[in-house]
Amino acid sequence: MKETGFERHVRACNNAVLPGERVPFHIGDASVGWVTVPVAEALRDFPAVRRTGLRVTLTDPVALPAIGRVLADRGFCRWRGELFDVYERPDLPPVAQIDRGAIPAFGIRASGIHVNGLVQRANGLHVWVARRASDKLLDPGKLDHIVAGGVPSGLGPLETLVKEAAEEAGIPPDLAQHAIPVATIGYAMERPEGLRRDWLYCYDLMLPEDFVPQPTDGEVAGFELWPIGRTLEAVRDTNDFKFNVNLVMIDLFIRQGLIAGPEAERLRAAL
Incomplete structure (x- = not known):
């Protein structure tokens, strides 16, 4: 069976063979x-x-x-x-x-949070898309979520979300706290920096139409609001998004009914 553009992202993020030579x-x-x-x-x-x-x-x-x-x-x-x-x-x-x-050098599992920043307009659902700064250590210039980041020592996922939302996008805590947990996604991936065994806590955050995120800590070069259909095409047809963002977006597309039937079943089972 021919793989779709979505399936290639899932496969790429699960390319580690364990134990392999480790x-x-x-x-x-x-x-x-x-x-x-x-x-x-x-x-x-x-x-x-x-x-x-x-x-x-x-x-x-x-x-x-x-x-x-x-x-x-x-x-x-x-x-x-x-x-x-x-x-x-x-x-x-x-x-x-x-x-x-x-x-990554120790192959230790790390936790992270990813937030789908969503806006409901009269003409349909839109997604805030960030572009990573050109000086980021990992994946500079790639497209990203409005908020995403690793869970540091001593913090839980929601605490990290609120912290990162303020630092990366200027989202106030009282708004960030309305984020809804929607999925957890794990993968094991060989990367240039080593073995990535990540566990992603995924959230949806509905934002007001008049809210515009602002890059505040230099990690993001800017934000754009895209119709969800444009986001789907970019994930399906390009490698423009950071590798793990694709997985969270695919989950969003399935939940929104934009990917359905046997294809959705295959992807959901693989995430």
Whole structure:
């Protein structure tokens, strides 16, 4: 069966083969990630890490941020200066913290929020589309959601949404808090920065017709309000959107009935 333009995005975001050539990474008894053989070899230098058979285990969770910094200095990952919590599963308490830039090198699952900024007009539903700044570390210049970002240590998804909404788009908290959770989407993807195992908390936020988002922190170059049909065509026919935004948009199109029948069933099962 011929793949559609939508299916190629789902396939691209799930291109990781695990374990493949990676080694399981544990913190104590908790299985939290996957590391390449070169990273596993580099971890031999740290007293808090032991190699047992095919497993790499960190015995002291407190040591993880410092280990990530050393690996960044050695070129295995970037240093972002922002701590994220490390979980075995999203429903369990965190077992450690790690710098955001080191997450792909360890294959650790990260959480993020994505917001569909929606406006209902007389001529149909519209979607606010952001363009990422040209100096972003990842995917500069790509199209993005009105609000999206990783969930940092100590915050939950909704708290992150409210924070990012104010910082990225100038959306006041009393408006951002009306966002409605609509889906959770997971994937495992090989990327230039490493293994991305992300869990996305997806929201719809209906915005007033007279509200115009404003880039406030420099991460977004600008915003445009598109008819949802134009957004669908861009996702289906181009690679203009950041890779994971496509998945959240596909979920939106299914829920709006713009993708239906067997195609919608296949996509929903794959998301």
